[in-house]
């Protein structure tokens with residue numbers, strides 16, 4: 001695919017996406033949807049997202065959107081509101097209320113949000129959490145550690161309720177895996193446009209995203225050309241230093257992202 005002259009996408013070897021569908025055996029992919037949809041009723045997914053603007057990872061054109069960001073909401077709470085917010089954490093006693101400036105809350109911050117706090121931020125302050133069904137089949141730890149396999153394993157829930165999905169992930173051409181995440185969006189929701197890292201920071205992270213139904217429309221936002229470039233298929237890789245988001249749609253949809261290190265054979269196949 002040729003890119004517009006004004007493109008600011010970093011891409012991978014000159015391509016916005018690497019279409020992995022021709023390189024992987026996806027014969028059973030569609031049938032995983034049956035297991036995944038039943039499995040999701042048996043577990044308790046979290047929310048994720050909701051703080052991309054306060055993390056400074058959105059392009060200016062999308063950062064102007066009106067959806068409430070929990071980093072901004074928490075910073076603006078007065079002390080009484082902050083007491084209520086902290087009371088809903090999993091360990092309220094761990095927070096010194098007289099020293100609130102020393103804490104940061106949420107994704108990639110020092111203190112994770114509890115499920116109750118996420119719900120409260122949504123109900124009371126209208127915070128928009130784009131991914132309302134977030135399940136770590138293999139918890140990846142901090143974002144920078146997501147490809148590192150040390151201390152990582154599939155969860156008990158993953159083994160119990162998603163065994164065929166786990167087997168499919170294990171069949172992918174990775175030398176090692178450090179993180180497996182299911183990212184689902186409710187009907188009408190969109191995934192806020194953001195990037196996962198600074199594109200100047202070295203080589204693209206190696207990962208596979210697969211979407212059993214093919215219905216999740218992830219796109220790259222080409223800020224220079226001011227246009228969206230949509231994912232090509234049900235399995236792909238892209239440079240997550242490029243801005244990306246998910247188009248709103250009338251129905252629930254999801255994908256699974258697997259981070260790790262490709263086998264050298266596979267890397268040779270996909271890299272030019």
Ligand SMILES: [Fe+2]
Pocket residue numbers: 194195196240244
């Ligand atoms: Fe992302």
